[in-house]
Structure formats: structure tokens, C-alpha cells
Amino acid sequence: MKTKPVIIIDGPDGVGKTTLAKNLQKTFNITSFIHLTKDDPRTFEFYKNMLLKKDAVFDRSFMSELIYSAVFERKPALTVDEFKELHNIAKVNGAIVIICVANTERERPIFHDNEDQRIIDSFDTINKYFFDLAKRYGYIVYYQLSNDQYKPDQSLLQIINDKIKELEQKEAQTKGGDSN
Secondary structure, three states: OOOOOOOEOOOOOOHHHHHHHHHHHHOOOEEEEEOOOOOOOOOOHHHHHHHOOOEEEEEEEEEHHHHHHHHHOOOOOOHHHHHHHHHHHHOOOOEEEEOOOOOOOOOOOOOOOOOOOOHHHOOHHHHHHHHHHHHHOEEEOHHHOOOOOOOOOOOHHHHHHHHHHHHHHHHHHHHHHOOO
């Protein structure tokens, strides 16, 4: 049976995260679509419980908390150590993390009508923060706006398929080790 991954999509507002997440959910026949919002609790326990789910696509994650707290000049709900622990939980559980960013030299984000003006005004900074975060933690960087009709391109699909194969190999090794 093919492994159904946990995929986390994050990035600045307006880059097509939700559309990408829904497309990946359909492509990989993933059961749960979880869209985190500013109204969700932003506690370590909340994010930890979210990361322990299986067969899910997340639109947003704990990473947004770190970046948007800086933009809104509020105290982050997560400490740096909690952030690192959440990153490790995602990694250990085999989550596939994709950071959507915009190539701001070629395109601008598509904001909702009710978008907070601070997000619009700070878009370039937010975009850079997410890009830097992806590079620092080895997450997949995806230029979503560059793709026609917001469909994932073949290179992204191949990366995800390769990661699923890695997960399946780890699961097989674990099961093989348990039977000895």
C-alpha cells in the first residue's frame, strides 16, 4: 500500500498555498486538508498535536507563527527552542515541508480583499523570511506563482514522490527490524 504523506505548505499570504495544498491533496489522495488560521491557538501543544497527524495536507504551520509575530510586532507564542522541537517532530515523522514564495522580481502576490494592510506592506520582508527559513532548515522552496493555473509542476511532484519512497523504505526497514 502506498504511503500517504503528511505535507506542510507554508509561506507568505497571496502566493497560492491553499490552491497548491488542495491540488496536492487530490493528486496524492490524501484524506485530510487542514487549513490553519490566525484564529487557531498558537501554542506548542496545538502545533505538536497537528504534526502527529497522518495522511494530511496542512495549509500553514508553526513556521508562520515565528514570522508573522515579527511582522505584527507581537511576542511570539513559540520560543526558539519550541520552534526547533516542532521542526524536529516534523522531520522525524517524515513530513514533507514546502515553502511557497514569490519571485518578487517577476510577480506580485494575489491578496484577498480583506487582507491586513501590514501584510501587504511587508510582503517582500515576509517572503524573504520564509525563503531564508526554508534554506536554513532544508525545506523545499517552491515558486508557486510561476506556474500556470497554480498546478504543481512535474519537478515538485517528483520531489514528493521521491520523499514518499524514502518514507516507505524507512517503514519497511522498521517493520523488518521489528520481526527479528
